[in-house]
Amino acid sequence: MSAPLLDARNLVVRYGTVTAVDHVSFSLAPGETLALNGPSGCGKSSTALTVLQLRRPDAGEVHFEGRELTTLSERELRPLRPRMQPVFQDPYGSLSPRHRIRDAVAEPLKVQGRWTATDGPARVAELLDRVGLDPSYGNRRPHELSGGECQRAGIARALASDPRLLVLDEPVSALDPSIRAGVLNLLADLQDELGLGYLFICHDRAVVRHFADRVVEMRDGRVSRP
Numbered sequence: 001m002s003a004p005l006l007d008a009r010n011l012v013v014r015y016g017t018v019t020a021v022d023h024v025s026f027s028l029a030p031g032e033t034l035a036l037n038g039p040s041g042c043g044k045s046s047t048a049l050t051v052l053q054l055r056r057p058d059a060g061e062v063h064f065e066g067r068e069l070t071t072l073s074e075r076e077l078r079p080l081r082p083r084m085q086p087v088f089q090d091p092y093g094s095l096s097p098r099h100r101i102r103d104a105v106a107e108p109l110k111v112q113g114r115w116t117a118t119d120g121p122a123r124v125a126e127l128l129d130r131v132g133l134d135p136s137y138g139n140r141r142p143h144e145l146s147g148g149e150c151q152r153a154g155i156a157r158a159l160a161s162d163p164r165l166l167v168l169d170e171p172v173s174a175l176d177p178s179i180r181a182g183v184l185n186l187l188a189d190l191q192d193e194l195g196l197g198y199l200f201i202c203h204d205r206a207v208v209r210h211f212a213d214r215v216v217e218m219r220d221g222r223v224s225r226p
């Protein structure tokens with residue numbers, strides 16, 4: 001078996017006196033989809049934020065590509081952040097309303113010093129095409145896209161960083177049921193093509209059963225064993 005892409009060990013997240021995540025452990029192999037499933041408030045999003053180190057855990061370890069992240073400084077984390085990208089539930093909330101889609105997708109390339117005037121625009125067009133958006137969508141702003149199109153643009157922006165792990169926090173829950181399957185199929189194709197690992201947070205059991213390789217069930221901040 002290959003070394004895990006992600007290995008979360010005994011994660012704890014507290015908000016004041018509330019323990020939202022209580023010694024949660026799981027691991028995820030490259031190219032695998034692991035779902036975190038459970039009812040609202042059971043700690044799925046807090047776990048996701050902790051994996052991404054957008055919130056530091058109160059205890060526990062996050063090993064990503066063999067590095068333990070919780071002891072790293074912000075400066076040490078910076079070069080690793082592109083490799084683990086979030087996709088959130090609200091497609092409009094993750095893109096700046098004022099910026100055109102092409103600028104949102106170009107931004108990670110620019111921030112990471114991978115933008116050149118010759119190759120950059122073609123890379124943006126390629127990423128939009130890859131997520132099923134005509135490159136002319138680059139001229140639009142988020143409010144000029146449907147929810148599904150906007151989520152695709154968010155995925156293109158995440159892919160611009162050449163990630164190995166996508167943390168998908170309810171990525172289709174805000175979308176019209178008729179377009180959910182299209183976005184899930186896109187994610188499945190991208191995984192096959194790029195070998196991405198997915199930590200897939202979802203409260204919908206039917207979606208989880210269809211989409212995930214393995215499921216971790218959470219209840220009241222804990223992993224519930226069947």
Ligand SMILES: Nc1ncnc2c1ncn2[C@@H]1O[C@H](COP(=O)(O)OP(=O)(O)OP(=O)(O)O)[C@@H](O)[C@H]1O
Pocket residue numbers: 015018020038039040041042043044045046047203
């Ligand atoms: N910033 C916060 N401050 C205080 N309490 C919080 C905060 N974020 C989450 N909580 C609490 O922590 C617990 C777990 O919340 P979390 O959002 O991680 O669960 P979830 O399973 O993702 O739920 P949902 O699907 O509703 O987002 C809940 O009791 C929630 O009220």
